[in-house]
Amino acid sequence: MRAVVVQEFGGPEALEVVDVPVPVPGPGQVRIRVSAAAVNPVDLATTAGLFAEMGVVAGTGPTAIGWDVAGVVEEAGAGVAFAPGDAVIGLRTRLADPLGTWAEQIVLDAAAVAPAPDGVDPVAASTLPLNSLTALQALDALALKTGQTLLVTGAAGAVGGFAVELAALRGLRVVAAAGASDEEVVRGFGAEFFVPRTEDLAEGVRKRVPGGVDGAIDAAVLGYPALDAVADGGAFAAVIGNGPDNYRGVRIHAVRIKADGVALTGLSRLAASGHLTLRVAGTHPLAEAAKAAARLRDGGLRGRLVLLP
Structure with a gap:
């Protein structure tokens, strides 16, 4: 499957689409087929090497990109309430993980996942978690x-x-x-x-x-x-x-952001009821991750850009 990584830290042009193995969920985890993944300023910071300087991620080798995801559960590990076919949203916060949400599939702890907002398309829903x-x-x-x-x-x-x-x-x-x-x-x-x-x-x-x-x-x-x-x-x-x-x-x-599926479930309901405004500035295919990151870097957007695997 395809995923976006950065091999050598730098600007948006450092982002690459590579082939990686399909991840396997363990107990308490789910594998999600990604429908949409939002592009956030923290992704630019990761690409530039900020978290490597802080020691959060390795200073060499591929670094995964992406925090937000909307998609569908493909496989659930033991002890998980979600089932294959469930539409979900989630947040990846462990930056040292080998895979980010800018990918075709992602494994997350079920505690970082929530039901997707009813009646909201995945593109808009992906802008909610982070x-x-x-x-x-x-x-x-x-x-x-x-x-x-x-x-x-x-x-x-x-x-x-x-x-x-x-x-x-x-x-x-x-x-x-x-x-x-x-x-x-x-x-x-x-x-x-x-x-x-x-x-x-x-x-x-x-x-x-x-x-x-x-x-x-x-x-x-x-x-x-x-x-x-x-x-x-x-x-x-x-x-x-x-x-x-x-x-x-x-x-x-x-504020130190933490994944919280319970809180995210409440936020998802607020979005579904129209109490939270989901704004999409545009979409790009996964292959254009570098282009999307450059658009965000250049500023002037209202809402989030979203990648579509």
């Missing part, structure tokens, strides 16, 4: 209560968009920060307030929410400008990295 779980786990870390205020930076992006929608569903008052042209979109997600990028972030937030917000999800990785918008004693979730140094009693949470 970004929605990141948004959910960031929101959970903040532990805000109904009626409190939340700043979401990068609110028009994949993680930010889900964060706005999930926060609004919890009854939080959301301040969205994004490009001026995205105001209508993020207000449609449920944002009550909007701060365009052209405006000083902390000043703009405090103008709309005197004293600052109760919490922030920094999906745009702005750091201190976003932290300055948080009230003393508030909470801050850094989607990438460890976030800015703590001061003014603000609690800093570094």
Whole structure:
């Protein structure tokens, strides 16, 4: 079968499609025939060698690519509730695994898999796992209560968009920060307030929410400008990295994404009911993985690109 790997780290052009053995699921695992696999910024980071520098993956030899998957169960190991033929979505987080989701088939722990959202095509469904779980786990870390205020930076992006929608569903008052042209979109997600990028972030937030917000999800990785918008004693979730140094009693949470089939099942139901917006920027065949990665690197997309084996 075919899979995408990087042999020597570099840009999108380093991605290769190679032939590999069909994986075999063990106890507690499922083998999924991939229908669609989303392309995420973390895939570009993997290709560039970031995780090799961190020691998460080997510095030599082929490195597998891909986190998100939507597909159909082909084989289930012992002790698994899923059965062949089940439509599922899943998240691969163990980067040292020899196979990623940019492949024709993938083996995942059943605990990282959830039923696919009813009535949603696999292309759209593949954009859900990584970004929605990141948004959910960031929101959970903040532990805000109904009626409190939340700043979401990068609110028009994949993680930010889900964060706005999930926060609004919890009854939080959301301040969205994004490009001026995205105001209508993020207000449609449920944002009550909007701060365009052209405006000083902390000043703009405090103008709309005197004293600052109760919490922030920094999906745009702005750091201190976003932290300055948080009230003393508030909470801050850094989607990438460890976030800015703590001061003014603000609690800093570094989000470390983990696969969670139970939580993903809930998110799948929200997507099926229309409470989460799934956005696809375009599709490419698996053979054009390098082209898709280059499009993501060049920016300007709204929604995720998706690979089709």
